[in-house]
Amino acid sequence: MGDVTFVHGSGEALPFADASFDLAISEYGVCLWCDPYRWVPEAARVLRPGGELIFLTNGLLSVLCMDEAGTATTTTLHRPLFGLRAQEWPDDDGDDSVEFHLPHGEWIRLLHEHGLQVERLTELRAPEVRDHAIRLRERQLGAQLAQRGNLGGAQGRWRLIAVR
Ligand SMILES: C[S@@+](CC[C@H](N)C(=O)[O-])C[C@H]1O[C@@H](n2cnc3c(N)ncnc32)[C@H](O)[C@@H]1O
Numbered sequence: 001m002g003d004v005t006f007v008h009g010s011g012e013a014l015p016f017a018d019a020s021f022d023l024a025i026s027e028y029g030v031c032l033w034c035d036p037y038r039w040v041p042e043a044a045r046v047l048r049p050g051g052e053l054i055f056l057t058n059g060l061l062s063v064l065c066m067d068e069a070g071t072a073t074t075t076t077l078h079r080p081l082f083g084l085r086a087q088e089w090p091d092d093d094g095d096d097s098v099e100f101h102l103p104h105g106e107w108i109r110l111l112h113e114h115g116l117q118v119e120r121l122t123e124l125r126a127p128e129v130r131d132h133a134i135r136l137r138e139r140q141l142g143a144q145l146a147q148r149g150n151l152g153g154a155q156g157r158w159r160l161i162a163v164r
Pocket residue numbers: 009010011012026027028029030033034
């Protein structure tokens with residue numbers, strides 16, 4: 001690729017000057033794996049006035065209804081909405097992971113605090129992804145479990161666009 005430069009760094013401490021980008025985008029990356037109270041100020045800092053932040057992450061309801069092992073979305077609430085922030089998922093190999101999620105209202109408050117105005121919040125549900133996830137889950141867990149509401153990766157996502 002011609003004029004593209006790749007820089008290795010953390011979304012919580014971007015190695016870039018203030019107001020140096022027109023667009024910051026995270027598709028299931030920094031917006032999920034970094035602490036929002038660290039990455040949102042950083043994204044706001046590096047955007048120029050009028051610059052756009054776009055990010056896509058897991059559906060909020062799916063996070064609340066994900067079982068304790070983090071393997072299947074259920075039809076039961078497993079954790080409270082309020083106080084949601086760092087969500088730890090255990091891993092059999094000892095390679096535990098931490099994701100970050102906030103209630104939608106808290107995302108909007110945090111973005112505003114850092115000078116970002118929300119233009120659009122879109123809840124997505126792609127049918128082909130959902131059907132594929134159900135088939136995969138049926139193969140992994142058996143049809144009976146899948147029918148009870150364990151739809152695996154079929155939890156949907158949401159995307160937010162904010163402008164500085
Ligand atoms: C599921 S992938 C998504 C990739 C993304 N769609 C993209 O285009 O780069 C998750 C990405 O988040 C990145 N990531 C995780 N923690 C990060 C951090 N603290 N700072 C920057 N990137 C991070 C990983 O390196 C990985 O590339």
